Amino acid sequence: MLSRVADSILWMARYVERAENLARFIDVTLNLQIDMPGSAHTQWEPLVRATGDDEKFKERYGEFNEQNVITFLTFDRKNSNSILTILRAARENARSIRETISSETWEQLNAFYHFVRDAADTDAVQESPGDFFLEVKHYSHLLNGVTDSTMSHNEGWHFSNMGRLLERADKTSRILDVKYFTLLPRVEDVGSPVDDLQWSAVLRSVSGFEMYRKRYHGITVERIVEFLVLDREFPRAIQYCLAEADNSLHAISGTAAGTFVNPAEQHLGRLRAELAFCDVKSIINQGLHEFVDSLQTQLNLIGEGITDTFIDPKTVV
Amino acid sequence: MTSSLSFHDYKTESFFDEFFDANGRPKSEAKILIDRINALPDYDLQTRQEAIDRALMRMGITFAVYGDQQGSEKIFPFDIVPRIISSIEWAHIEAGLKQRIKALNLFINDIYHEQSILNDEVVPRSLLEDAVSYRPECHGLNPPRGVWCHITGTDLIRHSDGAIYVLEDNLRCPSGVSYVLQNRQVMKRSFPQIFSETRVRPVSDYAIRLYETLQSLSPEVSDPTIVVLTPGMYNSAYYEHSFLAQQMGVELVEGSDLVVRDGFVFMRTTRGHKRVHVIYRRIDDDFIDPQCFRKDSVLGVPGLMDAYRNGRVALANAPGTGVADDKVIYAYVPKMIRYYLDEEPILPNVRTYVCEHDDDRKFVLDNIGDLVVKAANESGGYGMLVGPHSTKAEQTEFAELIRKNPRNYIAQPTLSLSRVPTVVDDHFEGRHVDLRPYILYGEDLWVLPGGLTRVALKKGSLVVNSSQGGGSKDTWVIAGNEAQLQVQSQSE
Numbered sequence A: 001m002l003s004r005v006a007d008s009i010l011w012m013a014r015y016v017e018r019a020e021n022l023a024r025f026i027d028v029t030l031n032l033q034i035d036m037p038g039s040a041h042t043q044w045e046p047l048v049r050a051t052g053d054d055e056k057f058k059e060r061y062g063e064f065n066e067q068n069v070i071t072f073l074t075f076d077r078k079n080s081n082s083i084l085t086i087l088r089a090a091r092e093n094a095r096s097i098r099e100t101i102s103s104e105t106w107e108q109l110n111a112f113y114h115f116v117r118d119a120a121d122t123d124a125v126q127e128s129p130g131d132f133f134l135e136v137k138h139y140s141h142l143l144n145g146v147t148d149s150t151m152s153h154n155e156g157w158h159f160s161n162m163g164r165l166l167e168r169a170d171k172t173s174r175i176l177d178v179k180y181f182t183l184l185p186r187v188e189d190v191g192s193p194v195d196d197l198q199w200s201a202v203l204r205s206v207s208g209f210e211m212y213r214k215r216y217h218g219i220t221v222e223r224i225v226e227f228l229v230l231d232r233e234f235p236r237a238i239q240y241c242l243a244e245a246d247n248s249l250h251a252i253s254g255t256a257a258g259t260f261v262n263p264a265e266q267h268l269g270r271l272r273a274e275l276a277f278c279d280v281k282s283i284i285n286q287g288l289h290e291f292v293d294s295l296q297t298q299l300n301l302i303g304e305g306i307t308d309t310f311i312d313p314k315t316v317v
Numbered sequence B: 001m002t003s004s005l006s007f008h009d010y011k012t013e014s015f016f017d018e019f020f021d022a023n024g025r026p027k028s029e030a031k032i033l034i035d036r037i038n039a040l041p042d043y044d045l046q047t048r049q050e051a052i053d054r055a056l057m058r059m060g061i062t063f064a065v066y067g068d069q070q071g072s073e074k075i076f077p078f079d080i081v082p083r084i085i086s087s088i089e090w091a092h093i094e095a096g097l098k099q100r101i102k103a104l105n106l107f108i109n110d111i112y113h114e115q116s117i118l119n120d121e122v123v124p125r126s127l128l129e130d131a132v133s134y135r136p137e138c139h140g141l142n143p144p145r146g147v148w149c150h151i152t153g154t155d156l157i158r159h160s161d162g163a164i165y166v167l168e169d170n171l172r173c174p175s176g177v178s179y180v181l182q183n184r185q186v187m188k189r190s191f192p193q194i195f196s197e198t199r200v201r202p203v204s205d206y207a208i209r210l211y212e213t214l215q216s217l218s219p220e221v222s223d224p225t226i227v228v229l230t231p232g233m234y235n236s237a238y239y240e241h242s243f244l245a246q247q248m249g250v251e252l253v254e255g256s257d258l259v260v261r262d263g264f265v266f267m268r269t270t271r272g273h274k275r276v277h278v279i280y281r282r283i284d285d286d287f288i289d290p291q292c293f294r295k296d297s298v299l300g301v302p303g304l305m306d307a308y309r310n311g312r313v314a315l316a317n318a319p320g321t322g323v324a325d326d327k328v329i330y331a332y333v334p335k336m337i338r339y340y341l342d343e344e345p346i347l348p349n350v351r352t353y354v355c356e357h358d359d360d361r362k363f364v365l366d367n368i369g370d371l372v373v374k375a376a377n378e379s380g381g382y383g384m385l386v387g388p389h390s391t392k393a394e395q396t397e398f399a400e401l402i403r404k405n406p407r408n409y410i411a412q413p414t415l416s417l418s419r420v421p422t423v424v425d426d427h428f429e430g431r432h433v434d435l436r437p438y439i440l441y442g443e444d445l446w447v448l449p450g451g452l453t454r455v456a457l458k459k460g461s462l463v464v465n466s467s468q469g470g471g472s473k474d475t476w477v478i479a480g481n482e483a484q485l486q487v488q489s490q491s492e
Helices: A003-035 A040-051 A054-060 A066-074 A083-095 A103-120 A129-150 A155-183 A196-205 A209-216 A221-230 A238-253 A263-276 A280-286 A288-311 B028-038 B044-058 B087-111 B125-129 B177-190 B192-198 B206-215 B238-248 B304-309 B321-325 B333-341 B358-366 B392-404
Strands: B062-064 B073-075 B078-085 B151-153 B155-158 B164-168 B226-230 B251-254 B258-261 B264-269 B272-275 B278-281 B314-316 B371-375 B384-386 B409-413 B419-424 B427-436 B438-441 B445-447 B452-456 B470-477
Touching: A003 A040, A003 A066, A003 A083, A003 A103, A003 A129, A003 A155, A003 A196, A003 A288, A003 B264, A040 A054, A040 A066, A040 A155, A054 A066, A066 A083, A083 A103, A103 A129, A103 B044, A129 A155, A155 A196, A155 A221, A155 A238, A155 A288, A196 A209, A196 A221, A209 A221, A221 A238, A221 A280, A238 A263, A238 A288, A263 A288, A280 A288, B028 B078, B028 B192, B044 B073, B044 B078, B044 B177, B044 B419, B078 B087, B078 B177, B078 B419, B078 B427, B078 B452, B087 B164, B087 B321, B087 B333, B087 B438, B087 B445, B177 B192, B177 B206, B177 B238, B177 B452, B177 B470, B206 B226, B206 B238, B206 B278, B206 B314, B206 B438, B226 B238, B238 B251, B258 B304, B264 B304, B304 B314, B358 B392, B358 B409, B384 B392, B392 B409, B419 B452
Parallel strands: B078 B470, B226 B251, B226 B278, B278 B314
Antiparallel strands: B062 B073, B151 B438, B155 B164, B155 B427, B258 B264, B264 B272, B371 B384, B371 B409, B419 B427, B427 B452, B438 B445, B452 B470
C-alpha cells in the first residue's frame, strides 16, 4: 500500500485511541472526586500535567478545577491535545484515505467527530459529564468494532491495529503512572491497606474492574500493576497490546514471529522480551515511574522504526 | 399552511416544465411519480427529505466552507424530486452525445497530427494557435485507438422551445459523477417501491465501466495497476476522487506518491516502489509535470510526460484535450461533425456569436444587454457577463474587452432553462435545471443513463453552480426495454 496511506491510517487509529483514553482519564478523575470529596485540586492538576500542557493551561484558565480542566481537555480548539482537536486530526487523516478504509468506518468516525463538536456548543457536558464521557467511549468502541468487521484484515487494517495498540499501551502506562503518583505518593505505601474504592475507579477507567476481579479477587496495588502491565489476556494491558501490535507488524512485513529484519521489529521484539521475562516485584523495585519512563522511550523508538521502515525510508528500495 | 406536499397547486408559469405540459397535464414519464407523491401521507416527503439530508451529512458528502477555522461543512443541497427523462428522448440524447464525442476525438487527434481540418480551412488555423489550452508538446502523440478524451461530462440544457442543446463539452476533468451515484443511493433508500414501478435505469455500474475504460488504455498488460491522481484533500472535488478510487478498488495517489525512475512511473509503497500503468488524473494539464508544463507546480510528477510520450504510462484524459473546451472552438463542433463523420449534428449547439467575425462582433456590441458574453478559456462562471442581469458600466467594460481582444470572446442568447418541481418550504415550485451526462470512451463509447441534474434553488435564478445557491437532483432515465434495466459489465 502507499506509504502515505499507511501513515494516515496508522495515525487515524492512534488519534481515535488517544481521544478515547483522554475521556477515560477524565472519567476516572470524575469518579475519584466523588469517592474522595475535597480532593479536587489534587486530582485535576496532575491530569493536565500528564499531557505536558500545564503552562498553557495556567496562562489561559488559571485554576485547576473540574470545569476548566474538562473544557481544556475536551473542547478547547486551541489545545492541540483536546479530544475535539484530536478527533479532528483523526478525521483529517481518514478523509485523506477514504478510499482505503470502509465507508462504514468513515461514517462512524464522522459521526463521532460531529457528536463531540456538537456537544462543545451545549451545556450537556457540564450538567452530566459522566454520561458524556461514557458516550465518547461508546463511539470509540463502535468505531473499532465497525472497522474490525467491515474492513478486510489486510495491510491497511494491520497498520490501523498497530497504531491503535501502540497508543493504548502508551496510555495505559500513563493512567497508571499518574494515578499511582496521586494515590500513592510514597513508595513505602505499597502494600499498606489502600482504599478499595479509589483503585477500583482506576481499574474502571480502563474497563478492567470486572476482568481484574475474575483474575485476582482482592485489590492490592501490586496486583493492579501486574494486571495492567503484564496481563496477557486483558486487552488494555500493556503486554497484551504489545503482543497484538507485534503480530500486526509481522503480518505487514511478512517476517517470521520472533525474528526481525527492520528497526521497528527489533525494538518491539526487544521490548516484548523484556516484559515477558519481567515480574511485578522488579517493576515496583525499579520504581513504577521509572519503568513507565523507560517504556515510553522504547515506544518512541518503535514509532520511529515504523516510519523509517515503511513510511519514509532513508534509502530508495 | 398546507400540511402535505402535493402538485395540486403547482404552476408551470409559462416555462418549459419537465413534469407538466403547457396545459398543466402530467407528462407520461412523470405520471406515476406525481400520483405517488400526491398520495403520500402528510409530512411524509418532508420526513424523507430530512432523512436524506442527514444521510448525506453522515456520509460526509460535504464541501468545506472556505475560511472557516471551525471546519464547518455544508452538504451539496439535494432536492428529493427527481428529473425524469423518457426513453425516447434519452435515445436521442445518447446518440447525439456519442456522435459529438466521436467527432471531438477525431478533431483532437487530427490537430495533433496532420491538421487536415485546418488545411481544409474548416477551422481557422489562427484560432487553434491562439487557444490557451492548445499544447504543442502533444504533437505526434498516439494514445491507444486514437482516443484522447476517455471521460467527458457534457453540459446540456433544454431551452423554452423544448429542444436539448449542448452548452459546454468539458473534455478535461469533468466532475460531479459521484453525486449522481450517491444521489441515486439515497433516493433508492427513500423510495424503494417507486423505482421498480417507474422502471428507472440503473447507474450503479459506472465505476466498473470506468475501470474497464481505464484498463483498456494499457492493452499490453493483462492486469494493469491503475491509480487516480488527485491534487489532494483540499481540492473541492476531493470527495469525488476518493469516491471513484474506492468504488474502483484502486489507489488514490497524490503527485508526491509517484516517482519516475528509468522512464517508468512508480508509486511509493510500504514495500518499496510499485509500477503504475494507467493514471486517471484529476489534475489539469498545466500541473501534471513541472518539467513539461508549469514549472512551479508541486502537484504533479516530474518526468511524467516523458514516460507518457514513450508509451510507458497511460493518462486519462490525455494531455491536450482541453483545446476543444475553448469556447470559440466549441462554436465549430457542428462543422467538425459534418467534416469528420459526414453527418448532421443530432444535438445542436447553442447559437454562438464569435466576436472575431466582424458581423458577429457588431451584433454582439449592439445587443450586449440581451446576450451572455463568455471569455474563451474561462469556466465556472468566471469571465462572464449575463446581459440582462448586468449594469451599464459592466456592459461598457465588456464591450471594451471584446474590441481589444475579439478572439477571446463569444456571446450567446440568454437561454431560458427548463424547470422541474422542487421542494420550497412546504410546497413545490418550478426551479431551473441543466443536465450533465457522463460519457466513457474506451473500447467503445458508453453513456451513463442519467447524469447530474443541477438545479438553481433561488427563485428565478438560472445559475446552477453549487457556490451560488445551486443544488442537485437525481436523474431518472426511464427504460425502453427489459435489457436496459439490467446492469451488465463486459468483464467478469
